[in-house]
Amino acid sequence: MRIIAAARSDEELLEAARSKAEIIFMLAPSIADIKRQTEIVHKAGKKLFIHLDLAMGIGKDEHGIRFVKEQGVDGIISTRTNIIKLAKKEKLFTVQRFFIVDSQSVYTAIESAGASRADMVEIMPGTVTKVIKRLKKELDLPIVTGGLIETNEEIEEAISCGASAVSTGKREFWM
Numbered sequence: 001m002r003i004i005a006a007a008r009s010d011e012e013l014l015e016a017a018r019s020k021a022e023i024i025f026m027l028a029p030s031i032a033d034i035k036r037q038t039e040i041v042h043k044a045g046k047k048l049f050i051h052l053d054l055a056m057g058i059g060k061d062e063h064g065i066r067f068v069k070e071q072g073v074d075g076i077i078s079t080r081t082n083i084i085k086l087a088k089k090e091k092l093f094t095v096q097r098f099f100i101v102d103s104q105s106v107y108t109a110i111e112s113a114g115a116s117r118a119d120m121v122e123i124m125p126g127t128v129t130k131v132i133k134r135l136k137k138e139l140d141l142p143i144v145t146g147g148l149i150e151t152n153e154e155i156e157e158a159i160s161c162g163a164s165a166v167s168t169g170k171r172e173f174w175m
Helices: 010-018 034-043 062-070 081-089 103-116 129-138 152-160
Strands: 005-007 023-026 047-051 075-078 093-099 120-124 144-146 165-167
Touching (some): 010 023, 010 034, 062 081, 075 081, 081 093, 103 120, 152 165
8 A cells, every 4th residue: 555644743754754655745844844854754765745835934936836846845735736837847746636525626626637737636535434423423413414426325325424414416316
């Protein structure tokens, strides 16, 4: 199984550097720490990608991208098509992140990734059934889930995980 370590702190970055993961996504980088973090990751023989949208103190423009490249990062993560395009011009590896919540967001992801020509896409969330179970356990509220529901089996799975109802734009399920 291929795992990418997603770190939010120096502590998690150090643990990821000692792990078997070959790539580390730094999700909350700071301008003051990137050079040092890059050195740690490279010393461990791994690659570091920073989430540019969440980077503190770094411009979300061509100057910011040039800066992170000069710090030695191997790639960037962004939800923004224009940022991906700029990073591609600087020959950085690019990961375009998409939050898929409904069928329209699938179409948007296809169009955006086609326009940006990202090297890789990241689709989120990876799973939702465990979230339904946790919310059902911890909240005293009915849970409705929706988005990307296309089969009766998916409806049944959501209900069996604790959802009270499923919302869908698929008219065949309304009848």
